[in-house]
Amino acid sequence: MKKSASFALLSAFALLAAGLSSCGEVKRGEYVKGAATIYCDDGFKNILEEEIDVFEYTYPGSSIIPSYVSEARAVDALMGDSTDAIIVTHEFNKDQIKYVRDNFKKVVKQRCIAVDAVGLIVNKDNPLSELTMEELGKIMNGEINKWSQLALPDTADIQLVFDNQNSSTVLYMREKFLGGKLISENPNVHVFAQNNNREVFDVVKDNPNAIGIISVSWLGDSLENAHKVPVEKRIEGYEETDDVIAKELTTEVKVLGLQNPTAENDFTLVPYKPYQAYIETGDYPLFRKVYMITTASGSTLMKSFYDFVTGFVGQKIIANTGILPYKLTPRIVQLK
Numbered sequence: 001m002k003k004s005a006s007f008a009l010l011s012a013f014a015l016l017a018a019g020l021s022s023c024g025e026v027k028r029g030e031y032v033k034g035a036a037t038i039y040c041d042d043g044f045k046n047i048l049e050e051e052i053d054v055f056e057y058t059y060p061g062s063s064i065i066p067s068y069v070s071e072a073r074a075v076d077a078l079m080g081d082s083t084d085a086i087i088v089t090h091e092f093n094k095d096q097i098k099y100v101r102d103n104f105k106k107v108v109k110q111r112c113i114a115v116d117a118v119g120l121i122v123n124k125d126n127p128l129s130e131l132t133m134e135e136l137g138k139i140m141n142g143e144i145n146k147w148s149q150l151a152l153p154d155t156a157d158i159q160l161v162f163d164n165q166n167s168s169t170v171l172y173m174r175e176k177f178l179g180g181k182l183i184s185e186n187p188n189v190h191v192f193a194q195n196n197n198r199e200v201f202d203v204v205k206d207n208p209n210a211i212g213i214i215s216v217s218w219l220g221d222s223l224e225n226a227h228k229v230p231v232e233k234r235i236e237g238y239e240e241t242d243d244v245i246a247k248e249l250t251t252e253v254k255v256l257g258l259q260n261p262t263a264e265n266d267f268t269l270v271p272y273k274p275y276q277a278y279i280e281t282g283d284y285p286l287f288r289k290v291y292m293i294t295t296a297s298g299s300t301l302m303k304s305f306y307d308f309v310t311g312f313v314g315q316k317i318i319a320n321t322g323i324l325p326y327k328l329t330p331r332i333v334q335l336k
Contacts, residue, residue, distance in 0.1 A: 032059035036302040039067045039074035040087040041168045042196045043116070043215030044290060047321050048087060054317060055308050064305055068196070070166035078293060081106075084302040085294040089116070089168040092293055106295035111310050115324040117216040117274040118169055118286040119249075120256040121201070123208040127152060130257040130271035133285055139211070140177040142188025147209070159210045160191040161203050169213055172288055204253050212253070216274045217321045219249050249273065249322070260285040279324045289326075 040048045045068045052064045067083075074086040079096065081104045092100075097108045120136070122128055128150060131139075138144040139158060147154040162170050165184070170193075174180050183191050192210075194200050197218045204212040249255045257271030265283070278284035292309055296302035308314050310327070318325040 031299055031301060031304045033061035034301050035063040035065060036085070036296070036300070036305065037065045037067065037083045038085040038087070038302070038305075039069055039077045039083050041071045041074060041089065042068045042163055043167065043169055044087050044217060045197070046217050047114070047318055047323075050317050050321075051305075051309050051314055054313065055305055059304075062301055062305075064301075070164060071168040071171065072166045078295065081295075084296040084300070085292065085306060087113070087290065087292050089172065089288050089290055091291055100295060104295070106297075108293060108295055109306065110291050110293040111306075112289045112326045113292045113310055113315070114290040114318045114326055115279055115287055116290050117279045117284055117323065118172060118288070119214050119216045119219050119274050120258070120286075121204050121212040121214060121219070121253040122256060123204055123206075123210065124252075124254050125208050126254060128256065129254065130259060132259040132261070136258070137177045140173060140183065140189070142186045145188050145190060154209070156209045157190045159207065160189060161200050161207075161210045161212045162191065162193050163197045163200050163214065164195060165193045168288075169215060172286075173213060176286070201253065211256075215323075216279075217323050219255055219274070219322060249275070258285055274322075276319075276322065276324050287324075290323075 038048070045066075048066055048068075052066065055064060056062050067077075069077075071088045071090070074088050075090075075096075077083045078086045079099060081100075091110055092108055100106050100108050120131065128147075131150075135144060135150065139160065144150065145158055147156055147158055160183070162173075162183075164170070170183070174183060183189055192203070194203060197214050200212045200214050201218060204210045255273055257273045259269050259271045260283075261267040261269055270283075272278040272284040274284045274286070279287050292306060294302055294306045296306060315325040315327045
């Protein structure tokens with residue numbers, strides 16, 4: 001990802017020309033009847049629910065049945081032929097693709113659908129507003145485990161709150177900071193696993209000593225507001241080819257900024273929050289790709305849904321979640 005030269009920017013995104021983006025769109029009435037299942041990492045539940053709502057409204061004979069699970073369980077489901085599609089943060093490798101082909105005579109199709117970020121949230125009453133990547137690493141490995149070590153007056157323990165121990169978010173943070181080691185193995189880290197991202201959000205709202213680690217798709221207000229609008233009106237907006245403006249992050253909790261001074265960015269100490277602009281440029285350092293993977297053939301409902309999610313409307317839905325759709329051209333806008 002390229003480096004941004006400005007620090008006071010928000011992003012808007014010009015969608016690719018409809019002729020280019022629509023090549024994978026579903027034609028009305030074509031393979032859109034019946035039911036199909038999909039397993040999805042819980043971090044992307046908000047995105048998938050909106051994709052399903054719009055798809056099923058557009059094609060009333062269709063029913064997409066989601067299961068929100070850990071990434072490991074989603075991968076096992078596709079490898080075991082228990083589902084025809086998953087949404088996860090890792091591509092299938094050659095061995096996995098060969099296993100599916102050899103055992104089930106199916107072809108694996110996979111495409112990056114988004115670039116997600118991992119957000120850090122604290123209670124609104126917590127005076128902390130930013131961290132450096134070095135400080136975050138020390139919190140993860142237990143070198144920093146009290147708020148007083150961050151020059152705050154509170155002497156209480158820092159409580160790390162994740163969704164669940166097998167989630168893609170936990171795996172990402174382990175790989176990023178701990179060389180893949182389990183966080184729970186370190187007695188100096190006060191870590192608490194919940195069942196899903198919603199519970200992480202709720203814990204942080206009530207606990208001033210918690211740092212929640214959560215997918216950024218849970219931190220935008222746009223999808224929550226969208227569901228107050230009838231689906232037919234939402235579809236009208238998704239079908240328009242105008243620019244999509246990055247929405248504000250939630251105000252129910254405080255979203256921390258992250259400093260990441262490196263030689264590449266001239267050791268800047270500017271903290272960045274996980275807005276779409278800073279995910280795209282790499283200024284916000286905690287980002288990962290999101291993939292939709294399917295074994296569905298071309299004459300099935302799930303293949304039609306795969307084409308929908310990776311096509312024009314599906315990508316614009318993702319643009320409204322606060323994370324970065326993969327098939328977009330960014331345009332940076334200077335705030336007045």
